[in-house]
Amino acid sequence: MKKAIIILGFICAIVAVIISVTPLYNLAFAPIIVAFLSGLFLIYLSKNESSKPKTIQYIFLLVIISLSLTIYKGVVNTAEVGDTEQLEQRDEENLEDSKEILEDLEIDEDF
């Protein structure tokens, strides 16, 4: 049982760190919560033991790193449009082509 919680918490903490460095950082909240709860549960399971396993510290450390990254990105990141040169080119090409088509098209202003 304890081993399973350790593995789950550790995997979730690593996944949270990985996701938090990508643009999908908003998705990191789910593994952060799971890893955090696993860490708390591990503390509860090992409260009678004199020495707590090191993995708990690692899980919390990874949770703190991913949470900090996620919050930082959420606050600092501003939505910015990428390179639109190709789109603008397609736009101009389409406009020129459309003008030619419209010249040949039967335009009935009654409709």
Next chain:
Amino acid sequence: MKPLIVLFIFLFSLQSNAQNTTIAAGEKLVFSASYNMSGLLTDIAEVKMETSEVTTSKSTLLRLKCTATSYKDWDDFFKIRDLYESYVNPKTLTPYLYKRDINEGGYYKFMQYKYKHSSKLVSSLKRKKNSDDTFREENKTVKIGASTKDIISTLYSIRNLDIHKAKPGDQQEFSILFDNKEIILIVKYISKETIQTKIGSKECYKLAIALKDHNLLKGDNSNLLWLTADANKIPVYAKFKIPIGNGELNILSATGLKN
């Protein structure tokens, strides 16, 4: 019986007021599209709706252009560069030419409709990219209804509805040609609501949008559109629910308005 009479009056009033009183050339609306990810809304793309005048030797038309561009952070994952345009009669918003030029995550598609309203026919051209970077084209002639439009001119036509005359629950159907198939879009007026937007607090008409007999936009009031309750009827906020999730569209700026 009474609701039927009200609906009939509403529909009649809409049909008789098909003149464009809302949209002028030079209008530019900018939106931010967000998608719900594990309970949090994430901005993924910028959507622009622009209008301009196009003059040919025979007439002057209104060009309705919509572009969708994914934000920089998303470009490596799923790059969106979509362009939709419709050339319409500036008085009635009847389309003459429609183009859809989309590039989504490497998937490219081009659709073009040339309308022949007198014969109720559309010459359609579909262009797709093959795996070896060559293109394949498909020409088709599609029979359409008298009031069938494309998706862009329909979006602008919704803004031209006389919503101030409508009662909550009244609805209007629009016939749209999409991917060479006619689909029915149902727009239902729900209520008036005041909402906070990036361009200030606005009193809005809340409309529910659904596609008839279609899974994409279901008719359970889960796809909503807020249009300002003024002469411009600007779409300021939209909520949508599709089979792969849900999201929102928020206005960022509105310039060049007619009224």
